[in-house]
Amino acid sequence: MELDCRGMRCPIPIIKLAHALKTEAIVRLLSDDPATLPDITAWARMTGNSFTRINNETFDVKREN
Amino acid sequence: MGSVTTFQSEAPLHPAAAEFLGDAFARGWADPSKIHQESRKVALLLNEAKEVYCQHLALRHEQINFLGEPSLGFHLGISGLITNDSTLYHSAVDRSEVFAVASAIRSEVLPVDITGQYSVPTGTQSDLITYQSINGETGIPGVVPNNFAGKVFIEASPLISLPQKWSSALWDARSWNGPEGLGILGIADKGWVNPLPHNDSRVTPGSFSTPLAIAGAIALENYVSDFNAHESKIRALNAKIRNFLLTQIDDVDIAGDLETALPHLLSFSLLYVDAQLLVDELDKSGYAVDSGSACNSMNMQPSHVLAAMGLLTHGNVRMSLRADHSEMEIDKFLSTLKDLVLKIRH
Numbered sequence: 001m002e003l004d005c006r007g008m009r010c011p012i013p014i015i016k017l018a019h020a021l022k023t024e025a026i027v028r029l030l031s032d033d034p035a036t037l038p039d040i041t042a043w044a045r046m047t048g049n050s051f052t053r054i055n056n057e058t059f060d061v062k063r064e065n
Numbered sequence: 066m067g068s069v070t071t072f073q074s075e076a077p078l079h080p081a082a083a084e085f086l087g088d089a090f091a092r093g094w095a096d097p098s099k100i101h102q103e104s105r106k107v108a109l110l111l112n113e114a115k116e117v118y119c120q121h122l123a124l125r126h127e128q129i130n131f132l133g134e135p136s137l138g139f140h141l142g143i144s145g146l147i148t149n150d151s152t153l154y155h156s157a158v159d160r161s162e163v164f165a166v167a168s169a170i171r172s173e174v175l176p177v178d179i180t181g182q183y184s185v186p187t188g189t190q191s192d193l194i195t196y197q198s199i200n201g202e203t204g205i206p207g208v209v210p211n212n213f214a215g216k217v218f219i220e221a222s223p224l225i226s227l228p229q230k231w232s233s234a235l236w237d238a239r240s241w242n243g244p245e246g247l248g249i250l251g252i253a254d255k256g257w258v259n260p261l262p263h264n265d266s267r268v269t270p271g272s273f274s275t276p277l278a279i280a281g282a283i284a285l286e287n288y289v290s291d292f293n294a295h296e297s298k299i300r301a302l303n304a305k306i307r308n309f310l311l312t313q314i315d316d317v318d319i320a321g322d323l324e325t326a327l328p329h330l331l332s333f334s335l336l337y338v339d340a341q342l343l344v345d346e347l348d349k350s351g352y353a354v355d356s357g358s359a360c361n362s363m364n365m366q367p368s369h370v371l372a373a374m375g376l377l378t379h380g381n382v383r384m385s386l387r388a389d390h391s392e393m394e395i396d397k398f399l400s401t402l403k404d405l406v407l408k409i410r411h
Contacts, residue, residue, distance in 0.1 A: 038372035
């Protein structure tokens with residue numbers, strides 16, 4: 001699924017992402033918040049999930065557990 | 066209004082320094098370079114203050130330059146050592162003032178790992194590297210550039226000894242609860258040249274307030290002895306907070322560990338927590354804390370220090386611990402924090 005969080009500020013994109021991953025195994029996150037790149041990196045480390053950065057505003061996130 | 070427990074970085078001026086300043090401004094202030102009795106007295110006091118700085122900062126008299134604008138010291142200290150052949154190496158967790166100076170010259174950012182460590186390049190004799198003795202957000206010491214071939218600029222702290230090799234070093238008196246508007250630039254390198262428009266290439270601006278320079282020395286003496294006397298207590302408070310965060314609250318990202326970091330600073334981030342909301346709620350409960358999260362910064366950018374280390378930038382809380390914080394205050398704070406985090410995450 002695609003989760004469009006453009007225009008939203010931290011920590012909302014990460015909260016919405018975690019929520020979406022409760023039901024989805026793969027989520028494409030769109031976010032233009034400057035905190036998203038560092039925070040999705042830290043979030044993946046802390047929660048054991050993984051992501052691929054497609055570009056500055058697009059992240060493909062995979063639930064690993 | 067109830068009482069407020071502050072864990073913010075801005076500490077009040079040391080009472081002894083405040084008393085001196087009040088007195089100095091009430092009596093008026095003589096120019097120490099003139100030759101009448103009052104001026105000689107002031108010159109004597111300034112000289113005594115210099116002795117204090119020499120002793121506590123391990124400087125020689127002739128290396129001391131007082132600055133009325135501490136952050137100007139980044140430009141003076143770094144650009145004054147740069148030649149056409151130089152590359153400036155600085156870490157990704159250096160202060161934004163270092164990034165600003167670096168943007169005008171040839172420079173390279175050294176990436177840091179999650180513990181704040183980085184590898185020091187060898188460099189050449191004309192290169193310059195920065196060394197931050199303590200990171201002001203995390204309390205983590207920088208990497209001493211022992212094997213670097215070139216010059217070394219230090220963002221210094223009175224709590225960490227200068228390394229054997231250094232070229233210029235900058236202290237801000239606020240780091241020892243001294244007055245605002247006082248920097249000390251130590252210059253050890255004979256090749257240093259004033260990078261500002263100048264009449265004398267060997268001289269820094271010299272526009273500083275004599276009373277502040279003297280008050281800063283009084284504050285420094287007291288700060289160092291207080292810190293030494295209370296370090297173990299402050300370390301125990303820091304350990305208590307870290308232990309609580311790790312055992313009582315889920316999903317907390319703590320910067321560094323207490324084995325290597327200075328104990329009076331602590332930075333941690335809470336996953337899924339809006340820092341602005343948390344800081345406001347803590348404020349209403351009587352606790353003042355700092356935060357490096359984007360929503361709490363003027364430019365809406367997250368802390369570059371947290372981002373560079375790969376630490377969570379949202380939900381960030383930064384605390385400065387002091388000897389006058391009691392264990393009971395910390396306990397109350399932690400229980401309030403836990404309740405608020407649960408409420409915000411619901």
